[in-house]
Amino acid sequence: MQETRLDTARIRAARRVIDPVFLDTPLYRCEALEAVLGCAVSIKLETANPVRSFKARGTEVIASRLAHNGSCAVVCASAGNLGQALAWSGRGRELDVTVVASRFATRTKLERIRALGARLELVDGDHEVARERAAAIARYDGIRLVEDSLDLETCEGAATIGLELTEAAPSFDTVLIALGGGALATGVGHVLKEAAPEVDVICVQPLGAPALTHSWHQRRVVTTDSTDTIADGVAGRCPIPAVLDDLLLVADDAVLVQEASIIAGMRLLLEHAGLVVEPSAALGIAAILEDRDRFAGRHVVTILCGSNVDVDAYRRWCAPAL
Template structure:
């Protein structure tokens, strides 16, 4: 495989650094969901950990290098909670910058850790600009999700947990935002299970990375509109795109109605409360059932930090 920034030996070694509470997350065949979707479906449940998302795998690697240090990050919520959790465990002083529009539940959980939280007007990109400024002013580590290879290689440990459970012809559906999970899991699968199709899924309302993958160059967007806040960005990172081009077989866009339908199906048929970003894989099958008919599909449920008032509206109760 053409090289990426990631390294399989480092990914394997990461399992000895990451707190075991984030490793070996549940992976199970969900026949009721598969019956509804017309294919065999396995769920990789990345919500069964203290921060309810896969982000802790990467922040464990970052903070292992910063014991008793300090770090700043921009976050839509999940990275900030994970970095705060890992930072508290290792004595790292963490500041999180987030948009005021971020889900209140995610912001409350960051505050509950005692992590410093600064809110800004605008979207995630405004938070990213402020985080860069703070890190420069303070002379501390700026943690940039997806750009920092540790965040990708932490997420890649999910791939190590999948390779013995997939076969050639299977498809693994991965939510695509900044690209850490997609490049990480994709790298491992292409190295160790090359016959498996790696499909990235992004909301049509926040399509920048998918458009970039299709055109093989960075494509930015002026705005974004999606309930899947965890994958909503407008400015793809060139180095991450280069990695993604090596490991993704396809990148697809899905509509908001399909994301909501995916949330409902995960709740009704799997008993899983997922945030919108985590329902993207199910949404992709709903929009193109013929592509997946009769196949084995693995969907990574990457987070469960939904705003519950909004979730009740989406789920219809």
């Protein structure tokens, strides 16, 4: 039987080194959404923290270990949220942080990375190009390269969300998880399948960035030449084989949703929950909108994974709600 890379004991140890500001995030029933969606909906809110996303759960573990080992520098590639999180975690531990990003990344995210004190290098091209450049910097400078989803700290930091879900004495049937690189899905999925195996773990990805979903269905790595989605936080083209192996062990399904549904999900979260979220965080709501019959009568948890939005773009997407 194939074994996962994740380990529950390490996940519990990870929780002990994460700054409490990122832990025990709100989990609550949102009745206002239920009337619209036709099922019971609970929200796990991962946006009310200093970096407005779940990513710091993983970077806290990484930065803590680097500081303990006497390291002084680290580099990563990021669409924005990981870079902010690593900058925040590194700043508190006196690490020199370099973030490589596409110059086409969300401006608000890039500005926040700079504001948190990281050195930001922009590249032409998408996130995969940024990954290549970050790896080159790590080799040349001899420093730690953080690779989201490949590095276990990112997965096991995210997995602490799963601990909080299961410790809340859950009555939910399904958890909808945004699928990008796979750290959130594999981490949370691992905990749920160990502690609450009856809960369905469903991963959600945009139709315009389907690589890991196609890989899950075909049980082999499938890459794409490009991505076309407003959900920049999950817009990867080249799945990591080890991450796919982990995902195959914990995901019950992986689905794709349309851009219009993502925008509709963002509007519903604003109108009925008073929450501003980035497109990646609305993937779970989008999945319900596209398959109401599947979720009717069920209790669904959706993880709102980030709220770093470009204000102008958000106004365009959510104009009717505003």
